Amino acid sequence: MTNKVTKVVMTAAVALGIAAGSYGIASAAGGSGSTTTPSQAPAAAQQQPWGHGRSDETLLTGDTLAKVKAAAAAAVGDGTIARVETDADGHAAYEVHFTKSDGTPATVYVDKNFDVVSVETR
Numbered sequence: 001m002t003n004k005v006t007k008v009v010m011t012a013a014v015a016l017g018i019a020a021g022s023y024g025i026a027s028a029a030g031g032s033g034s035t036t037t038p039s040q041a042p043a044a045a046q047q048q049p050w051g052h053g054r055s056d057e058t059l060l061t062g063d064t065l066a067k068v069k070a071a072a073a074a075a076v077g078d079g080t081i082a083r084v085e086t087d088a089d090g091h092a093a094y095e096v097h098f099t100k101s102d103g104t105p106a107t108v109y110v111d112k113n114f115d116v117v118s119v120e121t122r
Contacts, residue, residue, distance in 0.1 A: 056088040057095075064094075072096035072108035075116040079106075092117040 060068055068084050079100040087095040092109035099105055100121075109117040 057085045060084045060086070060094065067114045068094045068096060068110045071110045071114045071116050072098060075108055075119055076100055076106055 065084055069081060072081070072084075073079075076098055077100065079098050081096060081098050083097040085095060085097075087093060087109060093112040094110040096108040096110065097105075098108055105122050107120045109120070111117050
């Protein structure tokens with residue numbers, strides 16, 4: 001009787017190990033980790049050369065968002081805005097992570113008066 005119980009326990013342990021391993025592999029391959037993307041980021045901006053937003057920077061909203069976006073677009077031209085947020089590095093009050101129409105990534109720094117301070121391209 002002990003031999004039969006041992007076989008059942010061993011079979012169950014192997015099956016559980018295979019199931020857990022398969023789940024781990026499927027999770028890694030499917031990228032089911034928990035990630036969030038800013039609501040301003042279109043699908044094309046998922047491959048951002050700037051990384052993701054920092055916890056010490058805040059996404060802009062309302063009039064401030066509209067004015068900062070307009071200033072950045074006037075400075076850089078056509079393209080896709082990935083993220084508009086406060087700037088914690090001290091370059092300016094705000095920063096716009098932008099992909100120019102030619103695919104070049106750029107960060108536009110805008111001050112509190114909505115004037116462009118600088119444009120950084122890579």
